Amino acid sequence: MENEKIIGVVGGMGPYAGLDLVRKIFDHTEAGADADHLPVALLSYPARVPDRTAFLLGRSDENPAEAIAAMAVALDRLGAVVAGMPCNTAHAPRIFDAVLARLREEAPRLRLLNMIDETIRFLREEHGNCTRIGVLATLGAYRTRLHADALEAAGLEAILPDENVQETIVHRTIYDPSYGLKAHMNPVSMIARQSLVSAVEHLREQGAEAVLLACTELPLALPEPELDGTPLIDPTLALARALIRETYPEKLKPL
Amino acid sequence: MENEKIIGVVGGMGPYAGLDLVRKIFDHTEAGADADHLPVALLSYPARVPDRTAFLLGRSDENPAEAIAAMAVALDRLGAVVAGMPCNTAHAPRIFDAVLARLREEAPRLRLLNMIDETIRFLREEHGNCTRIGVLATLGAYRTRLHADALEAAGLEAILPDENVQETIVHRTIYDPSYGLKAHMNPVSMIARQSLVSAVEHLREQGAEAVLLACTELPLALPEPELDGTPLIDPTLALARALIRETYPEKLKPL
Secondary structure (H helix, E strand, O other): OOOOOEEEEEEOOOHHHHHHHHHHHHHOEOOOOHHHOOOEEEEEOHHHOOOHHHHHOOOOOOOOHHHHHHHHHHHHHHOEEEEEOOOOHHHOHHHHHHHHHHHHHHOOOOEEOOHHHHHHHHHHHHOOOOOEEEEEOOHHHHHOOHHHHHHHHOOOEEEOOOHHHHHHHHHHHHHOOOOOOOOOEOOEOHHHHHHHHHHHHHHHHOOOOEEEEOOOOHHHHOOOOEEOOEEEEOHHHHHHHHHHHOOOHHHEOOO | OOOOOEEEEEEOOOHHHHHHHHHHHHHOEOOOOHHHOOOEEEEEOHHHOOOHHHHHOOOOOOOOHHHHHHHHHHHHHHOEEEEEOOOOHHHOHHHHHHHHHHHHHHOOOOEEOOHHHHHHHHHHHHOOOOOEEEEEOOHHHHHOOHHHHHHHHOOOEEEOOOHHHHHHHHHHHHHOOOOOOOOOEOOEOHHHHHHHHHHHHHHHHOOOOEEEEOOOOHHHHOOOOEEOOEEEEOHHHHHHHHHHHOOOHHHEOOO
16 A cells, blocks of 8 residues: 555564554544554564563573564564564663664664653653652563663653562562463453552552553553552553554544 | 464454454463463554455445455465454455465465354354354345355354344444444444344344354454353354464363
C-alpha cells in the first residue's frame, strides 16, 4: 500500500506483554470499521531472546541485543517504519544501545522508539503535578538504575523499593515459577496481585505520588489507572500511544 | 533457530480477532517461563483486505484473496511453517480456494489450516453428542452456506437463523456502526451482547444443541463456554489448538 506506515512490535518479552501493546494500539485508535485500524506486525519469538535480567546481573554473558536486533531487522524488511519493544529491562543501555548500533548498520530507516523516554514524556504530560515517582521493575532494571537515572535526568525524584522488598516481593512476583506473572498470566495469581498492591503501598509510604509499573508484565496484573488514589503509570500504554502518534497522529484517541 | 516452527497469523479481519487467536495460542500452551511459549508472527493489515461479505454478496468485485495471500506469503518468508486466518467468512471457497491456489505457486511449503474444518473436528471431539448445530455468522457466510454445507458434509444438521433474524439481528450486531462489534469492541456494547443472546435463544428454539460462534468477532462478545446450558463453539479456540497441535503438540494444554 502506498504510504502505509506499518508499526512493528518486537514481542516475546514476555509474550503477553507483546499482545498487550498491540491491544493498546488498537484500543487507542479512532476506528469505526476494520479498515480504520492501523497496520501492525508483531514478532513474538520468546525462545530466541536470552533473559534480560540474567545478562544485566552478570549471570549470563549472552546479550539479548542480538536476537532483539534480528527481530527489528525482520520488521524493517516487512515494511515497518517505526517499532516498539514492550520490555523495560531490554532498554538498559548495555542492551538497547547494542540494538541501536546494529540497526544503524542493517536497518537505518527503522525508528525504534525508547519506551523509557516515552514513559517519562507521558508522565510529564498526564501527571505533571507528580514529582516523586515510585518504580516497580525487575531486579535487572533496579540494579542498573534504568528508570531511576532516567527520572532523575528529567528532574524527577525516583523512589525505589528497599533491596529486600525488591528481591523478595517485586522480582519474585514477576519470575517465581509457582505464582509469578511470567508463569501464570491467565489468570494472574492472587498472591502476585497482592504482592504488587503491597509493593505500591511500600512506595507510597516513602512518598511516591505516582508509581511506574516498569516491567511490562505488571500492568497485566494491575490494570487499574490508580490504586487508592495513587496513579499507576503504564509504560506499555505510553509506548502504544507514541507508536500511533509517530504514524497516524490524527487517529490517536484523546485520553 | 534450528527446527523452530513459527506459527503465522493472517490478522486484521478484524484486528481484535487476530489478537484473540494469538492470545488463545498462548493460553493453551504449557509454559512456565517466557521461553517456553511458541514462536508466533502476526500480520494485521486491515486496510489492505477488502470486506469479505461485500465480495461474497456481489456488492464488490474485489476478491480479498489477493491481500490475504500476500500476507500469507510474507509469513512464509518470515519462516512460518503453518498459518491460520481468524476470519470465518474468508474461508468461503471463492476466497479461500483462491488463496490456496496462490500459495501453491508462491509458498508451497506453508500449510494454511482451514478454520472451518478445524471447528468441525473440535466439535466432534469435544461435543460428540451434539448433532443439531446452530450457526451465527456474517451474511456472506450465511448466504453462501459456508458452515451449513461443512456441517452437513460431516453428517451434522445445521440450524440457521431465519433470514429476518440473520439480517436484522446477527449481521447488524457485527457490522452496525453505532453498536456493532467491528466498531465497538472495547467494551462491547450492551445491545450487541443482548442481540447475540437472543439469537442463541432463537437457534435453541429451533432445536440447536450447540451454537457455532462462526464469526471471529462473536466469541469476543460471548466469551462464556455455554449459555443457559447450550455449548458455544469458538472457532478461534479450535484454530489456536490446531496450530499448537501442528507445531508443538507436546505443549498443548489439556482442555
